[in-house]
Amino acid sequence: MDFSVLLRFFKARKFSYLTGFAFMFAASFIQTLFPRVLGSAVDLMKASGFAVRQVMFQVLWMTLIAAAVFVCTFLWRNIIIANARNLECYFREELVRHFLKLSPAFYNTRKTGDLIAYAINDISAVRMTFGPATAMSFNGIVICFSSVYFMFATVDARLTLITLAPLPFIILLMLFTGRKVQTRFRIVQNQFGAVSDRVQENISGIRVIKAYVQERSEMERFSALSSRMKQANLDLIRVSAALPAMIEFGFAICFVLNLVFGSRMVLRGEISIGMFVAFNGYLSLIVNPIVSIGRIVTIFQRGMASLGRLHDILRIQPDIQDLPQAADIQPDGPVELRDLTFHYDGTGTPALKDISLVLPKGHTLGIIGHTGSGKSTLASLLFRFFYVESGRIFLNGRDINGYTLEALRGGLGYVPQDTFIFAASVRENIVFFKDGYSEEEVREAARLSMIADSIGGLPEGYDTILGERGVNLSGGQKQRLAIARALIRNPAILILDDALSAVDAVTEGLILERLRQTRQGKTNILISHRVSAVMEADEIIVLDKGMIVERGTHAQLLKEGGLYYDIYTEQHEDGQSAYPKKA
Numbered sequence: 001m002d003f004s005v006l007l008r009f010f011k012a013r014k015f016s017y018l019t020g021f022a023f024m025f026a027a028s029f030i031q032t033l034f035p036r037v038l039g040s041a042v043d044l045m046k047a048s049g050f051a052v053r054q055v056m057f058q059v060l061w062m063t064l065i066a067a068a069v070f071v072c073t074f075l076w077r078n079i080i081i082a083n084a085r086n087l088e089c090y091f092r093e094e095l096v097r098h099f100l101k102l103s104p105a106f107y108n109t110r111k112t113g114d115l116i117a118y119a120i121n122d123i124s125a126v127r128m129t130f131g132p133a134t135a136m137s138f139n140g141i142v143i144c145f146s147s148v149y150f151m152f153a154t155v156d157a158r159l160t161l162i163t164l165a166p167l168p169f170i171i172l173l174m175l176f177t178g179r180k181v182q183t184r185f186r187i188v189q190n191q192f193g194a195v196s197d198r199v200q201e202n203i204s205g206i207r208v209i210k211a212y213v214q215e216r217s218e219m220e221r222f223s224a225l226s227s228r229m230k231q232a233n234l235d236l237i238r239v240s241a242a243l244p245a246m247i248e249f250g251f252a253i254c255f256v257l258n259l260v261f262g263s264r265m266v267l268r269g270e271i272s273i274g275m276f277v278a279f280n281g282y283l284s285l286i287v288n289p290i291v292s293i294g295r296i297v298t299i300f301q302r303g304m305a306s307l308g309r310l311h312d313i314l315r316i317q318p319d320i321q322d323l324p325q326a327a328d329i330q331p332d333g334p335v336e337l338r339d340l341t342f343h344y345d346g347t348g349t350p351a352l353k354d355i356s357l358v359l360p361k362g363h364t365l366g367i368i369g370h371t372g373s374g375k376s377t378l379a380s381l382l383f384r385f386f387y388v389e390s391g392r393i394f395l396n397g398r399d400i401n402g403y404t405l406e407a408l409r410g411g412l413g414y415v416p417q418d419t420f421i422f423a424a425s426v427r428e429n430i431v432f433f434k435d436g437y438s439e440e441e442v443r444e445a446a447r448l449s450m451i452a453d454s455i456g457g458l459p460e461g462y463d464t465i466l467g468e469r470g471v472n473l474s475g476g477q478k479q480r481l482a483i484a485r486a487l488i489r490n491p492a493i494l495i496l497d498d499a500l501s502a503v504d505a506v507t508e509g510l511i512l513e514r515l516r517q518t519r520q521g522k523t524n525i526l527i528s529h530r531v532s533a534v535m536e537a538d539e540i541i542v543l544d545k546g547m548i549v550e551r552g553t554h555a556q557l558l559k560e561g562g563l564y565y566d567i568y569t570e571q572h573e574d575g576q577s578a579y580p581k582k583a
């Protein structure tokens with residue numbers, strides 16, 4: 001297992017940890033002085049004609065011990081528990097940083113709920129392990145060792161051995177049970193992932209569920225999952241709950257042995273009554289740490305299971321990374337594709353086949369084709385969302401793999417087919433949480449994308465907080481807001497992937513006209529099902545089953561009378577075209 005994330009954290013905070021452990025050591029050790037002083041006080045009081053001053057002195061000792069334990073405990077708890085919270089925060093940030101690095105191919109095979117479980121449950125289990133559980137173990141070890149030492153050294157070795165005889169059995173039992181806890185906890189975590197995934201899907205798909213009256217069947221599916229999770233938890237509890245009970249039973253035997261043999265030694269005068277009291281005090285002191293071993297083992301086992309799960313995720317290398325010599329300059333201008341063929345993992349048929357094209361700087365390319373013809377795939381390859389071998393895609397004459405991801409994507413503006421609106425203000429959605437854009441720039445981007453009037457109608461204009469995924473906007477408004485987000489960056493190459501599908505024809509025409517005016521000299525790629533969105537492009541390619549089947553200008557393609565012509569005629573009300581189809 002790779003502990004590098006943990007080690008980095010501990011290294012950075014070693015002084016804080018050392019201070020915390022020093023106070024913890026002091027608190028635990030000082031605590032074990034108490035039974036000795038109590039025993040001495042009892043012996044003093046038992047002696048005939050005892051000196052009150054001496055007893056008062058012992059009482060003062062006990063008060064000082066209690067005060068020192070209080071101060072040291074307060075300090076170590078603050079330091080160690082605060083560090084555990086810092087660890088949790090650090091680990092979660094590392095995980096999310098890793099999630100952000102992973103490419104779309106990773107998310108194709110993972111479920112959201114499961115990934116949420118990593119960020120919440122697993123990290124919390126790691127915090128518990130390296131916070132409370134580590135503190136409890138250290139504290140317990142110091143208390144047990146010093147108590148047993150005092151029992152041996154200052155009371156009686158034989159009595160100590162007899163009384164503590166059940167301890168090895170208790171420890172073996174704990175080790176045996178711990179392994180089972182770890183296995184069962186992994187199952188619980190997986191079930192938790194499945195349940196949260198279902199809840200998440202139900203909430204995001206609530207409209208579809210209602211429209212199809214699927215509430216009952218969804219509830220049944222959810223109940224089945226929830227019961228499975230309950231069962232996994234019950235299986236876990238069955239093992240983990242038995243442990244403390246068994247340990248307490250073991251200790252009850254220790255106390256009985258102590259009572260039988262210790263009292264006999266007092267009666268025989270082998271040990272004083274004060275020593276017997278001190279011995280009992282030590283025995284009581286070690287009960288808590290040893291009873292907590294059950295809890296500690298459970299927490300450790302859970303923590304280790306979670307650490308294993310986190311490790312499995314963290315070691316996944318993003319399949320798309322910067323090459324060592326990658327250029328950190330943003331691409332600009334011409335786009336060239338040479339014989340590009342692309343398969344999605346695990347699919348037999350290529351999503352794109354033998355695609356070659358040259359799009360000069362400042363030109364607009366239109367891509368049209370039926371659903372599933374490969375249009376969005378082409379766009380996502382320009383962003384290196386998926387791996388493409390070198391020698392296939394060139395931007396500005398440089399192979400796409402020769403750019404750093406940040407520079408490459410920084411030079412491209414993208415409005416994907418499924419626009420994503422964040423639960424934030426309209427302004428934040430346009431600037432995308434980046435500082436540095438002026439109010440004028442925000443308003444200009446909104447004007448260009450024809451969303452300014454709609455924003456004016458919102459209760460707080462640009463400061464209106466939008467619902468999750470933009471639920472309080474229409475489909476067309478969401479698309480226009482997403483276009484504003486791309487336009488404010490003024491990218492060298494702008495790609496609109498069916499980004500006007502939900503706006504009416506007049507608005508679409510107005511947006512395209514504004515784009516033509518403002519993006520003079522810049523490169524644009526317009527992907528659409530609709531002829532109206534691409535007809536003004538300098539060149540249009542028609543995709544069918546991943547291949548370019550036609551290319552040319554609008555007029556040329558209509559004259560050809562092929563697929564483009566068919567799409568055009570399908571989309572004009574009366575099915576009539578000014579261009580008669582070629583025989």
Ligand SMILES: Nc1ncnc2c1ncn2[C@@H]1O[C@H](COP(=O)(O)OP(=O)(O)OP(=O)(O)O)[C@@H](O)[C@H]1O
Binds near residue numbers: 370
């Ligand atoms: N993540 C993926 N994994 C596997 N196959 C995929 C994936 N995304 C798309 N495909 C497949 O690749 C082919 C091209 O899909 P693509 O999304 O590029 O089509 P499109 O032309 O953009 O369609 P639409 O107009 O409906 O958006 C389709 O057969 C599709 O099923």
